[in-house]
Amino acid sequence: MPNDLQRFVFVLFDGFSNMVLASALEPLRAAKGLPNGPAIDWNICTIDGAPVTSSSGLTITPNASLSQISNKADIDYLVVVSGYGVRDHGTAKVRARLQNAAQHARHIIGIDTAAWILGCCDMLRGKAATIHWQELDQFADQFPDIAVSQDRFVQDGKLITSGGASTVMELMLHILTQQFGPAVAFDVSNLFVYDAENQYHLIRGADWLQGSGGDDLRRAVGAMMSRIETPVSLKDIAKQAGCSLRSLDRVFHDNLTMSPGKYYQMLRLGRARDLAQATDLPLSAIALQTGFTSSATLSRAFSKTFDTTIRTIRKSRAIR
Known part of the structure; x- marks a missing residue:
């Protein structure tokens, strides 16, 4: 797992969705709070440092203006967040300040309707991108030089775009997997979907484990979670998972790069914390x-x- 600090800068625009922002920010908060969690930092800003109001009327006071933050240090992920009224945001000032900040960013993310703003900034020319499903057709008409996709999220080089809240959560778990490994994404997703065994059909939870034996692993983790207070042997866990003890050890190492015993102890110690x-x-x-x-x-x-x-x-x- 990398020890380098990953720095996220969120740029909010009036009309953004509270749920979309939470779906982007809460996985980072959860990952940072894990036992031995990764080094993550974030700032909330607006183009000029003024408060911004969500689509439901919630007003947020940012940490600073975009230029104040972007001029201090390089940005790992510049996350642009917009919702309703996106066509009003592509002003000359917005374009200039986002283009300047983009020069300091390793990755640029546009979530919900923010791909429209990135399109106005000429950042997506010749690239594949997506946007909230309600804007897909008009987005394609407005920006014929962008390869508009209906995928849940799209990465093309340093540019990443996604649709609404559920796809944003999926994107953030994908980023956590890339940067810090599948074990971190798995633990974060289980903070939002507790039942790793019975809810694995959702595009969250244990589906983020990419190695073989995913079904056995989901059942094993479900068994461990249900026996925090009264731990059972790994032999019993393997039996509940429907596999041998040797297979259980292999799938944990393949997917989580740790033994099942270590993971079981981490679950119990996390609960103690x-x-x-x-x-x-x-x-x-x-x-x-x-x-x-x-x-x-x-x-x-x-x-x-x-x-x-x-x-x-x-x-x-x-x-x-």
Whole structure:
């Protein structure tokens, strides 16, 4: 997993969808908050630094203007977010500032209707792109030099475009997979879809595992999640998954680059961390609820995995 910080800059326009923004931002927040999560940072900005209002009337005050942020450091992902009223946003000022910021960006993403703005900035000429399905036909008519696609999201070089909220979530999980590996995308998606076994038909959750044995892995993870408080042996997990213990070990290494035992422990320690952050339960109770034989056993495993202690986490919470 790369240790380099991945920097995302979100550029919001009036009329953006709250759901679209959340679908882009929350997976990053969730990934950063994972045990040993990747280094991710983000800023929310507007073209001139003024507050912006969503389609549902929610007003957001940005961190800064786009030029203030883009001039400070290079951007890994410049994410342009627009919704209703997109035809009003392709002004000369917008074009100039986005084109300038694009020079500092390794990737440029247009989500929901933002491909229209990128088209106005002449960034998509000769490239494949997509947009919210309601705008597909008019987008194709307006920009005949763009190869308009009905795919859920499209990457053509450094330019990436997608449609609405569900496709944005799919895109962000794809980016997490590319940058940090399928295990991170898998863990993030399971924060939004808990039942890895029974909801695997959705385009989320364990479908993000690309190796062989995906069905066995989904069943195994589902079994582990259901037995956090009372852990069972890996032999029992393999039996519930419908495979041999040797096969179970192979599919975990192929898909998640770790042993099933390590992953099972990470699930339990993640739950312990959540309880430490969100409750005042004594350490003994947390150990009991996460299947550790004693407070000391939990503390040793927690410190070794997270390089911190439950006591330190609780002190930080108290300070906040």
